[in-house]
Amino acid sequence: GEDVEQSLFLSVREGDSSVINCTYTDSSSTYLYWYKQEPGAGLQLLTYIFSNMDMKQDQRLTVLLNKKDKHLSLRIADTQTGDSAIYFCAETSRGGGADGLTFGKGTHLIIQP
Amino acid sequence: NAGVTQTPKFRVLKTGQSMTLLCAQDMNHEYMYWYRQDPGMGLRLIHYSVGEGTTAKGEVPDGYNVSRLKKQNFLLGLESAAPSQTSVYFCASSYYVERKLFFGSGTQLSVL
Secondary structure, eight states, X not given: XXXXXEOSEEEXXXXXXXXXXXXXXXXXXXXXXXXXXXXXXXXEEEEEEETTOSEEEETTEEEEEETTTTEEEEEESSOOGGGOEXXXXXXXXXXXXXXXXXXXXXXXXXXXX | OOOEEEEOSEEEEOTTOOEEEEEEESSOOSEEEEEEEETTTEEEEEXXXXXXXXXXXXXXXXXXXXXXXXXTEEEEEESSOOGGGOEEEEEEEXXXXXXXXXXXXXXXXXXX
């Protein structure tokens, strides 16, 4: 199966909270990341969490990590039209080697007016 | 501070043609990566480099070659392009410890 899994689409109303979920498989991952990709652009690091943390908050973003269930979530408070993008969950590659990150397929966040 | 710069941004090739994609970073990063992004497939690692003069294969290396002659540059070559290589290619770089990747804006490649 896939190393990192995410649902492909999420639709929310403007002003509501968005919660994007991710499951991963490598329990040895040191860091877990959320990247944002806007149309026609590269990926931009949104936030990351160290594996010994349960939660990290940064302005409108809250990351929750459940290591027991290997579940990571990203909550965006007061979702705005500018948050419309693809969000990728990523973990450090298996074995902690230098071969970058393993990405999920991305969740398309759709904002309804 | 330009970050990670990729050239060209768009390219159309005919089957069998060759080309080189250039990636340059000005952050003095040791690690550099080439990914391809395809609909429904996410990002897949093609090749990577842990320092000047070194390269290694990623998940999908077939049909591609790379070189890292200078620390700031990482080149991706297609010797004989195939339609299956139609994709968006992203270069990224990082420091070793945290492995936070910084991405370029991508190259849209179409092989006809």
